[in-house]
Amino acid sequence: MQHFINEGFGWTCRRCHEETKARESEPDSRARFFTEGESEDPNPRLSAPALARWRDASRTTLVCPTCGVEETRG
Numbered sequence: 001m002q003h004f005i006n007e008g009f010g011w012t013c014r015r016c017h018e019e020t021k022a023r024e025s026e027p028d029s030r031a032r033f034f035t036e037g038e039s040e041d042p043n044p045r046l047s048a049p050a051l052a053r054w055r056d057a058s059r060t061t062l063v064c065p066t067c068g069v070e071e072t073r074g
Contacts, residue, residue, distance in 0.1 A: 003071045004052055004062050013064035016050035 004011045055061040061072045 001062075001071055001073065003064070003069050011052040011062050012050040013052055013067060013069060015069070016064055016066045020050055 005014050052062040052064050055063045063070050
């Protein structure tokens with residue numbers, strides 16, 4: 001696959017995964033449990049925002065929910 005990579009926990013968008021890793025390297029003074037999971041924030045963020053989703057039930061097309069890139073397995 002050209003746009004997606006599987007590191008053992010699901011398909012992720014290569015471009016968005018690199019951007020997420022760059023943000024994670026920035027220092028943050030808050031504990032991890034305040035920034036992910038079921039916090040009291042009304043709009044919680046996923047810990048893996050680049051995790052792709054299947055477009056169809058036959059699982060042939062992956063879609064990145066962040067940037068919208070699509071790729072068909074084949």
